[in-house]
Amino acid sequence: MTPEVDENLLRSLTPSVLGILVRRGADFAAAEDAVQDALVEAVRVWPSGPSPGSSGREDPIRDPKGWLVTVAWRRFLDATRADAARRRREDLVDEEPAPGPAPAVDDTLQLYFLCAHPSLTPSSAVALTLRAVGGLTTRQIAQAYLVPETTMAQRISRAKRTVSGVRFDQPGDVATVLRVLYLVFNEGYSGDIDLAAEAIRLTRQLAAAIDHPEVAGLLALMLLHHARRAARTAPDGSLVPLADQDRGRWDTGSIAEGVGILRAALARDRLGEFQAQAAIGALHADAPIPEETDWVQIVEWYDELARLTDSPVVRLNRAVAVGEADGPRAGLAALASLDDSLPRYAAVAAYLHERDGDLTTAARLYAEAALKATNLAERDHLTRQAARLNTRGRS
Amino acid sequence: MAKYLLLKHYRGAPAPVNDVCMDQWTPEEISAHVQYMQDFADRLEKTGEFVDGQALAPEGTWVRYDGEGRPPVTDGPFAETKDLIAGWMVIDVDSYERAVELAGELSAAPGAGGKPIHEWLEVRPFLGASATITE
Numbered sequence: 001m002t003p004e005v006d007e008n009l010l011r012s013l014t015p016s017v018l019g020i021l022v023r024r025g026a027d028f029a030a031a032e033d034a035v036q037d038a039l040v041e042a043v044r045v046w047p048s049g050p051s052p053g054s055s056g057r058e059d060p061i062r063d064p065k066g067w068l069v070t071v072a073w074r075r076f077l078d079a080t081r082a083d084a085a086r087r088r089r090e091d092l093v094d095e096e097p098a099p100g101p102a103p104a105v106d107d108t109l110q111l112y113f114l115c116a117h118p119s120l121t122p123s124s125a126v127a128l129t130l131r132a133v134g135g136l137t138t139r140q141i142a143q144a145y146l147v148p149e150t151t152m153a154q155r156i157s158r159a160k161r162t163v164s165g166v167r168f169d170q171p172g173d174v175a176t177v178l179r180v181l182y183l184v185f186n187e188g189y190s191g192d193i194d195l196a197a198e199a200i201r202l203t204r205q206l207a208a209a210i211d212h213p214e215v216a217g218l219l220a221l222m223l224l225h226h227a228r229r230a231a232r233t234a235p236d237g238s239l240v241p242l243a244d245q246d247r248g249r250w251d252t253g254s255i256a257e258g259v260g261i262l263r264a265a266l267a268r269d270r271l272g273e274f275q276a277q278a279a280i281g282a283l284h285a286d287a288p289i290p291e292e293t294d295w296v297q298i299v300e301w302y303d304e305l306a307r308l309t310d311s312p313v314v315r316l317n318r319a320v321a322v323g324e325a326d327g328p329r330a331g332l333a334a335l336a337s338l339d340d341s342l343p344r345y346a347a348v349a350a351y352l353h354e355r356d357g358d359l360t361t362a363a364r365l366y367a368e369a370a371l372k373a374t375n376l377a378e379r380d381h382l383t384r385q386a387a388r389l390n391t392r393g394r395s
Numbered sequence: 396m397a398k399y400l401l402l403k404h405y406r407g408a409p410a411p412v413n414d415v416c417m418d419q420w421t422p423e424e425i426s427a428h429v430q431y432m433q434d435f436a437d438r439l440e441k442t443g444e445f446v447d448g449q450a451l452a453p454e455g456t457w458v459r460y461d462g463e464g465r466p467p468v469t470d471g472p473f474a475e476t477k478d479l480i481a482g483w484m485v486i487d488v489d490s491y492e493r494a495v496e497l498a499g500e501l502s503a504a505p506g507a508g509g510k511p512i513h514e515w516l517e518v519r520p521f522l523g524a525s526a527t528i529t530e
Contacts, residue, residue: 121489123396124443145396147446147487155443183396375523 009064010042012205014135017068019107022168026076028114029160032132034079038072039135108133109209113172116180117163124159125180131156134202136193144193177206178218178274185222196226207261216265217275223258224281227251239381243290255285276305295325312342320348328356346372347382354389363389398446398487399494401501402517405453407478412513413506420507431504439486439497450482485521494518 014035021031042064115129127145130136136144142152185199203219231245262278280301287293302318305311315338323331331352338345350365366386373379417425439445457471484501488494498516506512 123487123489126396127443145487146398147443151440151443151445151487153443154441158441158443187396373522374520379522 007043008201010039010068011135012201013065013068014039015108015111015133015205017065017072018132019111020069021072021076023107024073026073026080027164028166028168029157029164030076030079031072032160034072034076035068035135036131036137037075038068040137041071041075042068106209108205110168110172112177112206112209113170114163114166114168115159116177117166117172118176119162119166120159122180122183124155124162125176126183127152127155128159128163129180129202130184130198133205134198136198140193144187144195174210174212174215178214181206182218182274185225196222196229200226213265213268213270214272214274216261217272217278220258220262220265221274221278221281223254223261224278224285227254227258227285233377237377238384239377241381242284247288250285255282258282259285271304271308273305273308276301276308280305293324295321299325312338313344316342316345316348320351323352323355328352332356343372343374344369350382350385359389359392396487396489397491397494397523398485398521399491400517400519400521401484401486401494401498402519403481403483403514404517405479405481406476408515408517411506411515413508413510415507417506424505424507424509427505427509432501435501435504436484439484444486444488444493444497446485446487448482448484451480453479453481491520494520 017038018031018035021034022028026034111133112129115132116125120128127141130141130144131138138153138156139149141156142149145152181199181203184202185196187195200219200222203215203222207215207219227250228242228245230251231247231249232240234240258278259282262275262282265275266279280298283294283298283301298321299318302314302321305314306318316335319331319334319338322334332349335345335349335352340346340349346365346369350362350369353359353365354362363386366382366389370379370382370386373382417428420428436445436448454472456469457473458467458469461468486494486497488497495518498518502514502516503511504514506514
């Protein structure tokens with residue numbers, strides 16, 4: 001037997017353990033602290049295995065969830081008692097866990113709703129979700145977002161205060177939860193924590209807790225996108241565009257899973273923006289070589305997406321797809337109706353002009369786009385594109 | 396969520412409204428100014444938006460590589476340098492509007508006469524490192 005703590009198992013138990021404490025009557029903020037303590041305690045004591053003679057209920061190997069609940073509840077009572085002692089109100093603390101009302105909705109789901117509550121700012125909702133649902137420590141979250149641990153601790157405790165008055169038994173809005181998970185996924189990875197993988201884990205867990213086509217759509221989108229990760233970056237860290245990627249390095253298992261989930265979701269006939277985005281991802285994944293990409297169908301999905309979101313960014317991406325389906329002139333015509341101050345407008349225009357053979361204009365626009373890029377990899381990529389056109393014939 | 400650099404210039408920024416050099420302030424005015432900056436940073440730490448803040452000495456040295464096996468060449472400081480950074484604060488906020496709002500507050504730090512300096516601060520977005528949905 002390897003006495004290793006399975007951190008994924010531990011973290012997957014976080015929301016249900018926290019839900020049990022809240023249902024027993026603990027307030028969310030205190031319960032969340034207690035569960036974090038129990039997780040830390042588990043990492044500390046579990047490698048040594050169960051102590052001889054420990055009862056089955058508290059045996060971490062046989063019943064990890066029961067163990068966590070017991071330890072977390074004790075921690076909660078200790079903390080509450082300490083608080084109560086300070087306030088000389090010890091008599092108000094009930095030693096025995098109250099049975100609590102039967103859960104109207106799944107605890108895990110309620111936690112997602114609470115942590116993505118509309119009263120929270122996006123960054124607070126993200127931080128709270130990663131801690132209370134994901135079971136990450138404040139230090140891990142701080143490292144992932146490159147901020148000091150004290151700052152992240154404050155962000156989380158403020159978020160907890162913000163939602164302290166929110167009732168735990170009210171259904172929330174799935175759309176707000178999906179936006180939070182999408183934000184986590186898009187952050188990528190820095191530090192020890194792979195936020196994209198964590199977002200997939202949390203979305204998968206959400207999909208198990210609620211039957212909703214858009215949750216499935218987001219999960220499919222993440223899987224299809226994540227499947228290309230190894231191919232998306234060159235060894236030197238530079239960005240590899242879709243058309244230049246080594247498709248042999250795409251993760252076929254992840255693609256198959258994403259396509260399967262998407263297909264089942266689309267069959268429900270309740271289309272949403274994540275399903276539409278995933279459908280576009282699936283069409284890219286379906287092409288063994290870039291030339292076999294079904295751009296006509298991709299344009300149709302962008303039309304759906306534009307209808308669903310009315311987002312100018314979608315119309316910008318659509319112009320690229322039109323350029324592939326009907327030629328660069330058609331793409332430029334689609335671009336002409338859009339606001340040129342949109343992010344990545346210049347990059348799209350540069351690409352279409354290059355395809356149209358106007359390399360001078362393309363080079364100028366690539367350089368302009370590089371100046372407007374909001375991340376390093378993208379800026380370097382665009383600068384390289386401009387340099388490639390400016391120095392052609394020289395090497 | 397994005398990080399911004401709030402840059403404070405010794406020189407190079409447009410003239411502030413309350414344009415009196417710090418060495419002409421009273422010691423109490425300087426203390427009040429320093430306290431304001433500290434309180435501002437503390438407040439941002441509590442809101443979960445603070446990343447880093449540092450002040451820089453005005454005198455720097457220019458350094459460059461001078462070839463294999465040779466020590467680097469140093470030069471300066473150049474008194475005529477137009478732009479001179481005094482210090483910075485890095486914040487992590489939900490929007491550009493929030494970054495501007497905070498820079499506005501920082502610019503209200505008191506100067507001569509205990510009145511806000513209204514100094515110009517430069518707000519620069521960080522280039523993010525990740526690029527998940529940009530291919």
